[in-house]
Amino acid sequence: MTNTFIPYGRQDITDEDVAAVVEVLQTDFLTQGPQVPAFEAAVAERVGAAHGVAMNSATSALHAACMALDLGPGDWLWTVPTTFVASSNCGLYCGAQVDFVDIDHETYTMSVSALSAKLEAAQAAGTLPKVIVPVHLCGQSADMEAISRVARAYGVKIIEDASHSIGADHQGLPVGDCRYSDITVFSFHPVKIITTCEGGLATTQDAGLARKMELARSHGITREADEMTHAPDGPWYYQQVTLGYNYRMTEIQAALGLSQLTRLDSFVARRRELAARYNQLLADLPVTLPAQHPDTNSSWHLYVVRVAADRHAAVFDALRAAGIGVNLHYIPVHTQPYYRAMGFAEGQFPNAEAYYAEAISIPLYAGLSDADQDRVVAELAKALAVTQ
Structure with a gap:
């Protein structure tokens, strides 16, 4: 099936x-x-x-x-x-x-x-x-x-x-x-x-x-x-x-x-629970986990991992092929054609460009089950192993 x-x-x-x-x-x-x-x-x-x-x-x-x-x-x-x-x-x-x-x-x-x-x-x-x-x-x-x-x-x-x-x-x-x-x-x-x-x-x-x-x-x-x-x-x-x-x-x-x-608090609580679970499940994988500033308590709209740039596209494609709907948030705005026409170019904002070369948004939403989260982690681990 x-x-x-x-x-x-x-x-x-x-x-x-x-x-x-x-x-x-x-x-x-x-x-x-x-x-x-x-x-x-x-x-x-x-x-x-x-x-x-x-x-x-x-x-x-x-x-x-x-x-x-x-x-x-x-x-x-x-x-x-x-x-x-x-x-x-x-x-x-x-x-x-x-x-x-x-x-x-x-x-x-x-x-x-x-x-x-x-x-x-x-x-x-x-x-x-x-x-x-x-x-x-x-x-x-x-x-x-x-x-x-x-x-x-x-x-x-x-x-x-x-x-x-x-x-x-x-x-x-x-x-x-x-x-x-x-x-x-x-x-x-x-x-x-x-x-x-x-x-x-x-x-x-x-x-x-x-x-x-x-x-x-x-x-x-x-x-x-x-x-x-x-x-x-x-x-x-x-x-x-x-x-x-x-x-x-x-x-x-x-x-x-x-x-x-009326369900905002429960939505955010579940997202925080899932994010903490990702932090544990992904700790031993070769990915960079999201950092949190000590003054903040995120509502976790997205959970972004970073994968080495030379493996990024292959891992992304493997996850999509496995039915994991990963995405990338975001392509740096200054590299969009409309903004390039204004004079912006690659190399102007190196941190944003380095992030783009490595970032993958993996599934996170209040209705995500533990079992589905386990599957996301397993497929990510498999993709990383295959692309070594």
């Missing part, structure tokens, strides 16, 4: 999730009803933020966050190369220029020393960024206290890309409370820790930034009299006060998110 395929990640949907969605389908509101504000409030409370702004994707939330911070032509946004392209594209959407800061070779998040050196050089050159976007890769927070200390000295705004990291902690407090940033963005894509199908949410402690993001997600339109440039003509009146987009989350998505959020 052929072994079943084990994906690197997948959603966990229960009857309660289905019932929550069906209940919304039977109401009068499929969009712009009570579920979205309820989901926003629940996430904000969970992470210790004053405000939550839900959107149809984390990409939309990143864009709206940049807009709220007034990023525009003539400005710079910096992020890391080891991320999904949305972390840098959000700057391009605003007409800003984009650059990158190399990753730390152990945690794979933004290198504090590289950031410090780059900011010092940028100040001398007159090219300081308006915004930086540290990425919390695989569920582990970047060293936000150090990043904030360095960036704030130069007046730089900070957006935490926590797409991987709902449920994670930094210094014993939840990622998303924005104590070291202006805005934090979460993703609820199906392979993430909780899902709304597609969806994202930005948290902030600043009411003004929250309102700017709310306007950005809904065409820049307001019905609030004190936000209009002249008095309303009547109770039907609305006014576009800025350029916005249609980035709204539906009621259906929010209802699913609310239901999923």
